[in-house]
Amino acid sequence: xxxxxxxxxxxxxxxxxxxxxxxxxxxxxxxxxxxxxxxxxxxxxxxxxxxxxxxxxxxxxxxxxxxxxxxxxxxxxxxxxxxxxxxxxxxxxxxxxxxxxxxxxxxxxxxxxxxxxxxxxxxxxxxxxxxxxxxxxxxxxxxxxxxxxxxxxxxxxxxxxxxxxxxxxxxxxxxxxxxxxxxxxxxxxxxxxxxxxxxxxxxxxxxxxxxxxxxxxxxxxxxxxxxxxxxxxxxxxxxxxxxxxxxxxxxxxxxxxxxxxxxxxxxxxxxxxxxxxxxxxxxxxxxxxxxxxxxxxxxxxxxxxxxxxxxxxxxxxxxxxxxxxxxxxxxxxxxxxxxxxxxxxxxxxxxxxxxxxxxxxxxxxxxxxxxxxxxxxxxxxxxxxxxxxxxxxxxxxxxxxxxxxxxxxxxxxxxxxxxxxxxxxxxxxxxxxxxxxxxxxxxxxxxxxxxx
Amino acid sequence: xxxxxxxxxxxxxxxxxxxxxxxxxxxxxxxxxxxxxxxxxxxxxxxxxxxxxxxxxxxxxxxxxxxxxxxxxxxxxxxxxxxxxxxxxxxxxxxxxxxxxxxxxxxxxxxxxxxxxxxxxxxxxxxxxxxxxxxxxxxxxxxxxxxxxxxxxxxxxxxxxxxxxxxxxxxxxxxxxxxxxxxxxxxxxxxxxxxxxxxxxxxxxxxxxxxxxxxxxxxxxxxxxxxxxxxxxxxxxxxxxxxxxxxxxxxxxxxxxxxxxxxxxxxxxxxxxxxxxxxxxxxxxxxxxxxxxxxxxxxxxxxxxxxxxxxxxxxxx
Numbered sequence: 152x153x154x155x156x157x158x159x160x161x162x163x164x165x166x167x168x169x170x171x172x173x174x175x176x177x178x179x180x181x182x183x184x185x186x187x188x189x190x191x192x193x194x195x196x197x198x199x200x201x202x203x204x205x206x207x208x209x210x211x212x213x214x215x216x217x218x219x220x221x222x223x224x225x226x227x228x229x230x231x232x233x234x235x236x237x238x239x240x241x242x243x244x245x246x247x248x249x250x251x252x253x254x255x256x257x258x259x260x261x262x263x264x265x266x267x268x269x270x271x272x273x274x275x276x277x278x279x280x281x282x283x284x285x286x287x288x289x290x291x292x293x294x295x296x297x298x299x300x301x302x303x304x305x306x307x308x309x310x311x312x313x314x315x316x317x318x319x320x321x322x323x324x325x326x327x328x329x330x331x332x333x334x335x336x337x338x339x340x341x342x343x344x345x346x347x348x349x350x351x352x353x354x355x356x357x358x359x360x361x362x363x364x365x366x367x368x369x370x371x372x373x374x375x376x377x378x379x380x381x382x383x384x385x386x387x388x389x390x391x392x393x394x395x396x397x398x399x400x401x402x403x404x405x406x407x408x409x410x411x412x413x414x415x416x417x418x419x420x421x422x423x424x425x426x427x428x429x430x431x432x433x434x435x436x437x438x439x440x441x442x443x444x445x446x447x448x449x450x451x452x453x454x455x456x457x458x459x460x461x462x463x464x465x466x467x468x469x470x471x472x473x474x475x476x477x478x479x480x481x482x483x484x485x486x487x488x489x490x491x492x493x494x495x496x497x498x499x500x501x502x503x504x505x506x507x508x509x510x511x512x513x514x515x516x517x518x519x520x521x522x523x524x525x526x527x528x529x530x531x532x533x534x535x536x537x538x539x540x541x542x543x544x545x546x547x548x549x550x551x552x553x554x555x556x557x558x559x560x561x562x563x564x565x566x567x568x569x570x571x572x573x574x575x576x577x578x579x580x581x582x583x584x585x586x587x588x589x590x591x592x593x594x595x596x597x598x599x600x601x602x603x
Numbered sequence: 604x605x606x607x608x609x610x611x612x613x614x615x616x617x618x619x620x621x622x623x624x625x626x627x628x629x630x631x632x633x634x635x636x637x638x639x640x641x642x643x644x645x646x647x648x649x650x651x652x653x654x655x656x657x658x659x660x661x662x663x664x665x666x667x668x669x670x671x672x673x674x675x676x677x678x679x680x681x682x683x684x685x686x687x688x689x690x691x692x693x694x695x696x697x698x699x700x701x702x703x704x705x706x707x708x709x710x711x712x713x714x715x716x717x718x719x720x721x722x723x724x725x726x727x728x729x730x731x732x733x734x735x736x737x738x739x740x741x742x743x744x745x746x747x748x749x750x751x752x753x754x755x756x757x758x759x760x761x762x763x764x765x766x767x768x769x770x771x772x773x774x775x776x777x778x779x780x781x782x783x784x785x786x787x788x789x790x791x792x793x794x795x796x797x798x799x800x801x802x803x804x805x806x807x808x809x810x811x812x813x814x815x816x817x818x819x820x821x822x823x824x825x826x827x828x829x830x831x832x833x834x835x836x837x838x839x840x841x842x843x844x845x846x847x848x849x850x851x852x853x854x855x856x857x858x859x860x861x862x863x864x865x866x867x868x869x870x871x872x873x874x875x876x877x878x879x880x881x882x883x884x885x886x887x888x889x890x891x892x893x894x895x896x897x898x899x900x901x902x903x904x905x906x907x908x909x910x911x912x913x914x915x916x917x918x919x920x
Contacts, residue, residue, distance in 0.1 A: 171817055177650065184649045192622060195642035200650075203816040205657065205823045384810070402699055411703075418703040 156182065158275060162218050162342040163201060166210045174201055190219075217338055240317050243306060247298035253324040261328075265335060268293035274339050287336045291329065299325055353378060357587040375586070376452055376485060382590045383456030432463040432521050434549075436510065438528025439493060440470035440501035446557045446584075447497065450527045451489045453589065455480050465517065468492050469506035471499040475514070501531060503569070504538035511541045518548040526554040526577075530563065530570030537569040539576070546576040555583035555592060618674055619648055634663070634670035635835045643822040644671065653780045653801035655765075655816065658824035660806055661868030665763055667824075668802040672759035677800070680754070681761045682747035684768040690775060694785055696744045702737045738789040748779055749793065757797035765815075766805040773815050780818045826868060829856050835869060840876040850887040851876060855899065857916055858909070867899040875899045889914045 181196040202211040244250035252260040272289040306314030406422035439447040554577045564571035574580035618628030626641045647654040656664040672679035720726040751760040784794040
């Protein structure tokens with residue numbers, strides 16, 4: 152049974168439920184307490200030791216039901232009562248225990264031999280959908296299907312058709328077995344391979360160039376949103392909670408002594424060392440114009456997620472002009488918010504100079520030594536005045552200016568791009584074309600430029 | 604585990620014999636639990652592991668710990684987590700004030716004690732001996748965690764809303780939770796004689812670290828189904844009419860399907876039931892519901908959204 156548990160852990164891991172060795176040991180201990188008799192108890196005990204969040208509980212239940220569903224799917228005994236196999240038939244199938252089990256309708260035996268065959272055939276190592284038919288074939292071979300086929304052939308060759316009855320029955324059983332094996336392999340595929348397919352998709356998506364033609368495939372869009380959200384949450388968990396933290400119970404001797412003066416040097420009141428820590432304050436400015444249309448949705452998704460998790464953030468979006476979108480992001484769901492921003496300001500001719508001027512006129516005073524400014528845009532200003540002077544002011548006032556550009560560095564400064572000129576006023580200017588890059592850069596940014 | 608509380612001892616069957624006994628035991632102290640809750644609790648006791656309880660506010664996370672303590676007849680030690688909580692508030696603290704006062708008082712005596720010291724070194728040695736005096740038990744202020752570890756007969760330790768504490772504190776909890784011991788630099792390692800039964804509750808303000816989760820059993824308490832909720836209301840609010848219970852539970856269940864800022868949870872249902880009993884309502888009418896809506900809905904917007912629909916919602920079931 153230990154082996155079965157190990158397989159079950161593997162299936163769980165494939166379904167993105169993280170099972171560490173320590174948890175595996177706990178689960179085994181839990182099973183030792185509960186035993187295998189009561190299915191609900193067994194399931195709940197495993198669940199409490201293995202699944203560590205509400206989502207994981209859902210996934211756990213799905214995997215549990217699929218994994219331990221064997222008996223439910225065993226071939227049902229035929230409706231008509233099966234006549235006991237005749238002596239003669241049994242003699243004919245002597246060479247094949249499988250055929251005997253089939254004739255006697257011994258489902259438990261069939262089930263068991265299928266499990267054993269599956270182990271030998273390595274069905275649990277399945278990775279791809281395309282491996283299914285080959286593995287089904289191998290599973291049946293390991294179970295000894297060839298022997299049954301030989302018996303059928305022999306029976307058909309018998310004179311006067313006296314073997315026909317046996318052959319027909321075995322033939323039917325063979326088809327049932329085939330269907331059963333197919334189902335078995337399909338279930339194994341669901342258990343072990345479904346997760347890896349999703350991982351593959353996520354991995355590919357994380358590396359996909361977001362400003363490529365057509366941007367993100369609508370099919371992948373939801374997956375991307377989930378990915379971006381996960382990332383933003385991870386980053387925020389790391390950085391947004393550094394606030395006012397009293398320093399671990401250290402006595403502030405200086406202050407205490409000063410206080411004690413009032414009581415003739417007797418320290419009635421104790422003072423503690425306290426360290427004030429600012430929360431990060433971020434101003435994010437996002438380009439949603441035509442030239443970055445493909446990436447705009449992605450950038451906005453990121454902006455939205457960041458806004459959800461970072462406490463003090465102001466968000467702006469611009470193409471021709473610049474508007475503050477903090478409120479829109481806060482009041483709408485992610486899809487609604489993105490749509491609304493794009494409706495209000497999206498896909499116009501970019502005018503970096505004009506937008507910077509808007510920003511300078513209305514929001515420049517919100518920048519101070521503790522603010523980090525993040526630009527998300529391609530730096531293509533349609534040959535309009537880029538207003539480098541404003542950029543310089545922003546650079547001087549803010550703690551850090553970070554520019555993330557979906558275009559590769561070799562394009563900067565070509566055509567109407569003024570990126571190379573803006574880059575001079577940025578503390579960091581980097582290409583950021585994929586989700587993976589974005590995460591790495593933002594993490595760097597938060598670590599080195601946000602006060603903590 | 605010994606049962607000292609007479610109320611619990613009267614409950615003849617050992618509540619830890621099986622999951623069913625545990626469900627019954629919890630029922631006898633007024634906590635109606637689902638099978639899953641009881642199983643998780645059962646495993647926590649048997650495996651001596653802490654149990655992390657998650658779920659939205661008001662589904663009875665804290666209540667579970669309180670009821671368990673009552674059922675097992677163990678003292679309950681509660682630690683409320685908040686931002687900035689640190690070891691000195693959770694584990695122990697030296698009574699600095701007392702130490703300083705003692706030094707002041709002893710200042711005069713110090714001269715006498717050191718007067719006959721032949722040289723500086725000898726005087727220093729004596730002073731060292733006194734230094735240890737100030738870092739000993741009488742100057743130690745135990746906080747909840749240390750109190751829990753020092754309960755020789757075991758106890759129920761409730762670490763409430765652990766998600767509100769900082770990561771640093773979470774890391775600090777790891778030692779306590781995995782080995783049931785803490786190290787105090789001045790005193791050495793302190794190990795619990797009987798491991799306490801630990802409950803951690805979380806509202807998911809932030810994701811807890813994997814290391815912490817791995818050390819705990821996990822229990823997610825969902826909002827209950829109608830039948831379970833009716834039983835909970837009936838237990839918690841004695842003297843309520845069965846008809847009223849049914850009506851109000853089904854109304855609350857309907858509310859939960861709507862898009863609200865804060866769905867009513869069990870504690871709100873129970874509060875509402877109490878309010879209705881106080882108002883001598885024997886069935887739900889639109890007027891009564893409108894008057895008491897503020898008991899179950901905690902946001903102005905939610906109340907505003909539901910108020911016009913009350914009649915319709917009442918007719919839905």
